[in-house]
Amino acid sequence: MSKKLATSKEFKLRLIDLQYRNLPEEEMSQQIKQVYLEEHGKELDAKIDVYNSYQSSNELFDSSGYDGTAIHFSSKESGVNEVYVISQGSKDALDWEYNIKAMFAGKDSSQALAVNNFVYEARKEFGVANTIPTTGLSHSLAHNNNTTAHFVFDTFDEVYSVNGAQTNYYQLYFIDIEFENAVKRHFSLSLSEDHSAIYDIDPNQLRQFAENHYKDKAKNIHQIISKDDPLYAASAVRGFFTLGNVEMVDTNPDYPGLRSLIEDIPDEVIKDFQELAIQYTTASNQGGVNAAIEEILGVNMDVVNKISDNSLKTYLTNQNEINRMVRQLDKKVPSLLKQVKTITSNSELIFGRLVDTGYITNAQKQLIVKEFSNIETELEGIKETLSTIVRIRDTGSFSAQIGGDIAAVLKVKGHINAIKDSLKALNEADLLKVLEELKASHGIKEVLSSLSHGKKSYLGTDMLFTTNHGNKEIKVNISAALRMYQEGKKVLEEKLSKIRQFQVAIDREISQCYDRKKYQVMRKIDDIEANPSAYTRFLRNHISFSRLDKKVRRIQVHEVFFPLEYTNLDEEIYELKQSVQKSYTYIENYRQAIEDLFTEEKEVATLFRLVEGE
Amino acid sequence: MKKQRYIFLLLLLVIFLGGCQMASEKTKKPSEMNPEDLPDVRAFQDEFTRGFLQSTEETRPGYYPFLSGTGKYEMDFPANGVISERAYSLEKKRFEAIAISDKINSSLIKVNYYSFIDSPSTAMRTLEQRLNMELNFEKKEMESHDIYTAPFQYDEGTYGYVASLISKEKNGEIQIVYSAECNKNKTPCIDAKKKDQEKMRNWLKSINFNQKESEG
Numbered sequence: 001m002s003k004k005l006a007t008s009k010e011f012k013l014r015l016i017d018l019q020y021r022n023l024p025e026e027e028m029s030q031q032i033k034q035v036y037l038e039e040h041g042k043e044l045d046a047k048i049d050v051y052n053s054y055q056s057s058n059e060l061f062d063s064s065g066y067d068g069t070a071i072h073f074s075s076k077e078s079g080v081n082e083v084y085v086i087s088q089g090s091k092d093a094l095d096w097e098y099n100i101k102a103m104f105a106g107k108d109s110s111q112a113l114a115v116n117n118f119v120y121e122a123r124k125e126f127g128v129a130n131t132i133p134t135t136g137l138s139h140s141l142a143h144n145n146n147t148t149a150h151f152v153f154d155t156f157d158e159v160y161s162v163n164g165a166q167t168n169y170y171q172l173y174f175i176d177i178e179f180e181n182a183v184k185r186h187f188s189l190s191l192s193e194d195h196s197a198i199y200d201i202d203p204n205q206l207r208q209f210a211e212n213h214y215k216d217k218a219k220n221i222h223q224i225i226s227k228d229d230p231l232y233a234a235s236a237v238r239g240f241f242t243l244g245n246v247e248m249v250d251t252n253p254d255y256p257g258l259r260s261l262i263e264d265i266p267d268e269v270i271k272d273f274q275e276l277a278i279q280y281t282t283a284s285n286q287g288g289v290n291a292a293i294e295e296i297l298g299v300n301m302d303v304v305n306k307i308s309d310n311s312l313k314t315y316l317t318n319q320n321e322i323n324r325m326v327r328q329l330d331k332k333v334p335s336l337l338k339q340v341k342t343i344t345s346n347s348e349l350i351f352g353r354l355v356d357t358g359y360i361t362n363a364q365k366q367l368i369v370k371e372f373s374n375i376e377t378e379l380e381g382i383k384e385t386l387s388t389i390v391r392i393r394d395t396g397s398f399s400a401q402i403g404g405d406i407a408a409v410l411k412v413k414g415h416i417n418a419i420k421d422s423l424k425a426l427n428e429a430d431l432l433k434v435l436e437e438l439k440a441s442h443g444i445k446e447v448l449s450s451l452s453h454g455k456k457s458y459l460g461t462d463m464l465f466t467t468n469h470g471n472k473e474i475k476v477n478i479s480a481a482l483r484m485y486q487e488g489k490k491v492l493e494e495k496l497s498k499i500r501q502f503q504v505a506i507d508r509e510i511s512q513c514y515d516r517k518k519y520q521v522m523r524k525i526d527d528i529e530a531n532p533s534a535y536t537r538f539l540r541n542h543i544s545f546s547r548l549d550k551k552v553r554r555i556q557v558h559e560v561f562f563p564l565e566y567t568n569l570d571e572e573i574y575e576l577k578q579s580v581q582k583s584y585t586y587i588e589n590y591r592q593a594i595e596d597l598f599t600e601e602k603e604v605a606t607l608f609r610l611v612e613g614e
Numbered sequence: 615m616k617k618q619r620y621i622f623l624l625l626l627l628v629i630f631l632g633g634c635q636m637a638s639e640k641t642k643k644p645s646e647m648n649p650e651d652l653p654d655v656r657a658f659q660d661e662f663t664r665g666f667l668q669s670t671e672e673t674r675p676g677y678y679p680f681l682s683g684t685g686k687y688e689m690d691f692p693a694n695g696v697i698s699e700r701a702y703s704l705e706k707k708r709f710e711a712i713a714i715s716d717k718i719n720s721s722l723i724k725v726n727y728y729s730f731i732d733s734p735s736t737a738m739r740t741l742e743q744r745l746n747m748e749l750n751f752e753k754k755e756m757e758s759h760d761i762y763t764a765p766f767q768y769d770e771g772t773y774g775y776v777a778s779l780i781s782k783e784k785n786g787e788i789q790i791v792y793s794a795e796c797n798k799n800k801t802p803c804i805d806a807k808k809k810d811q812e813k814m815r816n817w818l819k820s821i822n823f824n825q826k827e828s829e830g
Contacts, residue, residue: 060730063708110709113728116743117736153743174701174711177791178746181768191772191795192720195713196700 002081004133005046005073009224010451010463011039012160016139017444017461019069019086025050032071038463038479041603043610046075051122058117066114066145070122082133083126085119085156089140109175111141112148116155133157139444140231141165147221147243151214152176158220159244162447166235166242169210173198182213203238211241218243226251226450228441233258251446254358255437261353269342297336298328299416307413322409329412330386337379344372359437371422378415378422385411455601465604467597474597478607481594486611488587492580499576506569514564525557644670653678655693656717662699666712667691673820681824684710686727687788690820694718721794721810731787737778738762741789749776758782758823765811771796773807775814785823 014035023031029048036044049072053061060066067088074081115136123130136146136156143164149155151167152175173180183189186209189197198206211218221244225232228251235242236259303321343350351365360368389408440446448458457464462479528535532555539552591608598604644652645665652658653670657678668679668688677690683704695714703711710727731737734753741764742749749764759781767773774793781787792814796803 058730063730108703108705108709108711110705110728113740116740120736120739153740174703175744176746177744177793178768181772181793185772190720191722191793192715192717194696194701195698195715195722195724199700 002133003079004082004135005044005080007036008039009160009222010448011035012137013162013224013444013448013451014039014461015071015084016086016137016162017448019088019137025052028069034479034482037607037610038482041606044073045078046073046080048073049126051125053114053118056118056121058121060110060114060117064110064114066111066118068115068118068142070119070126072122072126072128081128082135083119083122083128084135084137085115085122085146086137087115087142087146089138089142109148109152109171111145112152112175115145115149116153119149119155135160137161138164140442143223144168144171148172148175150221151179151217156220158222160222162224162444163226163229163231163442164223165231166240168239169206169241170198170239172210172214179210179213183209207241211243214243219245221245223247224249224447224451226441226447227257227259228252228255228438228446230258230438231442233262235259236262249447249450251450252437252441255441256357257441258357258359258438261350261357264353265346265349269346297416297419298330298332299325304413304416307409322405326386326389326405326409326412329382333379333383333386337376337383340372340376340379344369344376347372367425371425374422375419378418381415382412385415465598465601467601469597476594476597478594478604481590482607482611485587485591485608488583489612492583492587495583496577496580499573499580502576503569503573506573510564518561521559521561525559528555528557643668653693656696657691657693660696662702663691663695663697666697677817677820682710682712682725682727684708684727684729685824686710686729686786687821687823689725689822690817692716692817695723719794721792724791724793726789727786728789729786731789732780732784734760734762734778734780737780737787737789741776741778741791744791745776751778756819758825759785761818763815763818765807771803773803775811777814777818779818779821779823781823783823783825785825788821788823790818790821 015032018028018031018035028050032048033044051070051072053066053068061068069086069088071084071086072082073084119134120130123132123134134156136150136159138146138159138161140163143159143161144167146156146159146161147164147167148171150159151172173183183198183201183206184191187201187206189201223242223244223246225242225246226249234240300321303318303325306318306321347369351360351368354360355362355365385408389404445458445460448461452458455466457466457475459477462477464475465478466473466475468474532552535555536552539550543550595605595608644658644667645661647670649659651670652664657663657667658670666680666683668681670678672693673679673690676693678693680689680691682688683702684707686707692714694716696717698713698715701711701713703709708729712725714723714725716722731740738749738751745766747766749766751762751764754761754763759779762778762780763775764777765773765775772793772795774791776792777788777790779788779790792810794806794810796806
């Protein structure tokens with residue numbers, strides 16, 4: 001029987017955050033241990049193995065943009081044996097492209113499939129059975145993936161998420177055949193009807209049915225959601241349902257969040273938006289944003305740009321393209337106009353509320369409303385121009401047709417460029433601040449800091465403790481303190497070992513050199529004593545004699561070797577060692593000071609003791 | 615007058631192009647043809663479905679040539695089938711989902727293409743999990759791919775077959791879920807199922823991974 005680790009929600013949140021940092025395996029394990037220690041006040045009594053999706057050769061993870069990390073906790077002593085799988089939330093453009101598609105269009109489930117495949121692969125890598133308790137951790141888009149995998153593929157025993165993109169019952173309908181069958185039976189949809197007839201079912205009834213269908217598995221879903229998270233607001237859109245045990249937190253008290261705004265927008269308006277989104281995503285997946293614009297407007301900007309003042313020439317050389325453009329506009333503009341009108345006719349509701357809640361200023365609102373109504377006018381203009389073409393063609397006059405067409409094409413070009421200008425103006429409106437605020441509310445850090453209670457709080461993902469001295473409140477960054485203590489000690493240990501190496505080097509180098517030189521001298525002495533005649537020249541230095549007159553017969557050297565003097569660097573070494581000692585004292589004093597601040601809370605002292613290890 | 619000259623040129627051009635168009639009428643794709651010239655079957659009446667059909671010539675009685683949106687596979691398309699546009703999904707060359715409903719036979723075929731699946735065990739497991747039931751797969755070897763098929767049955771007369779076609783050249787997997795309803799008032803269910811199974815088996819043989827398909 002595999003035992004599971006008891007971990008707090010703060011631990012899980014910080015683990016999700018750690019995964020975003022893409023740490024090497026060794027460092028990841030180290031950090032997990034540290035966070036566990038901080039959050040639970042005791043050492044993690046289990047071996048950690050880490051496996052990342054980027055280590056896999058499976059093409060699926062790359063192509064779907066799935067990024068995940070599996071962590072295997074195991075311990076023979078305690079019997080702990082379980083896997084945590086962290087699926088990463090939206091990070092890059094590919095993810096957001098998928099986001100829009102999965103969230104609003106709700107058709108593709110590749111990332112849920114990727115999650116499931118990754119979990120199987122990780123279990124194989126860890127050499128554990130498929131029955132091992134497996135917990136899914138997720139933030140943002142990953143929640144949608146993890147819950148979908150949980151429902152359809154039984155991937156997890158439990159799912160813990162923060163600020164997640166909610167589950168979508170349309171998406172489930174397209175992947176979960178059992179659910180699809182149940183929906184069809186319950187709502188009496190015959191197989192002969194169009195497969196997308198599900199979009200015509202009353203969303204409320206469908207949601208209730210889905211909630212009931214998945215209720216048992218939903219019990220194992222646990223979520224923390226910030227009221228200020230824009231994804232939470234977006235989850236009010238039809239298609240989404242929030243499942244599991246949900247803890248709502250207010251992470252940005254300056255703003256009320258956008259949820260009530262979205263809830264107040266009628267379903268019909270949302271539906272229009274959703275359909276636009278389906279169209280947009282289907283097209284953008286086929287050929288990027290340009291294709292999406294072309295799909296929505298029916299206009300290829302290359303063709304528009306070709307239309308010059310010499311319009312007859314343009315008309316003659318690009319007649320097919322222009323004809324196609326006109327046909328497309330004729331097809332696309334009416335429905336697009338309807339969708340844009342939905343936005344403009346609800347602009348007071350949408351943008352007025354954004355002003356009331358402080359998300360945008362009145363000036364920004366006016367700009368947005370103005371540009372949207374400009375776009376509406378231009379679309380009206382295109383529609384009107386197109387109807388004149390048809391009228392002229394109906395007259396049957398060929399030259400009138402050409403003249404009419406050319407004039408119309410020039411007009412259309414003007415309208416399209418005006419729409420482009422409006423879109424540009426919208427991009428330039430300074431909406432950055434509100435976007436930054438919303439982005440922060442989507443993040444994990446803001447949720448962590450809102451989970452502060454009692455003496456514990458968070459700065460980023462660092463854990464802080466608060467204590468009162470007199471009437472002063474002191475906050476101490478315990479994570480940083482432990483890091484400094486632990487890493488400081490490590491650095492000092494390294495320094496001490498370097499000093500020892502230095503000492504050994506001094507001893508070795510100097511005495512060896514002395515011995516070598518002494519040996520050389522001895523050799524020379526031996527040589528002098530063995531061949532005295534060879535050294536006759538030394539005598540000649542003192543007295544002069546003719547060549548055969550005098551002879552050196554014997555030389556005796558009286559050698560005296562003095563021991564090495566002034567060679568030891570003990571004093572310097574001592575100084576160096578002293579400096580390490582001083583730093584140790586400093587670090588220990590620092591630890592003592594923090595412990596003193598928290599005399600009542602024994603766990604701070606425990607944390608330091610555990611970090612100290614030995 | 616300059617304008618008249620242009621008009622004359624244009625007329626020439628129109629005549630020339632018109633001639634060309636007439637000559638190429640036969641090689642045109644169904645989506646480019648005049649709707650009145652198309653076969654009078656549901657598959658061609660629906661504009662979205664028409665876009666996938668390659669010719670108005672039958673491949674065998676009741677079927678027309680179909681090319682997937684990814685270009686990764688071809689198959690025979692039933693004349694009564696219609697592809698739901700709102701349920702269609704295409705993710706570059708990686709993923710494609712089509713749902714073909716057949717009003718006359720009261721059946722639905724869902725064809726999902728996954729470029730990244732090449733392991734039979736993964737494919738079969740995914741199908742079992744999607745249906746939430748154990749399936750007994752049968753393997754059939756084809757030239758360029760293997761076919762794994764299994765029947766399934768939900769209560770109340772909904773039954774069907776699943777199939778997984780896995781390319782031997784790592785061209786991905788085609789996952790098929792065929793469901794049908796059996797109307798007890800018409801034919802006995804057992805007979806209908808037998809007939810369907812035979813039809814399904816034959817149809818599966820028409821599906822082929824497209825080896826020539828170029829990237830991009």
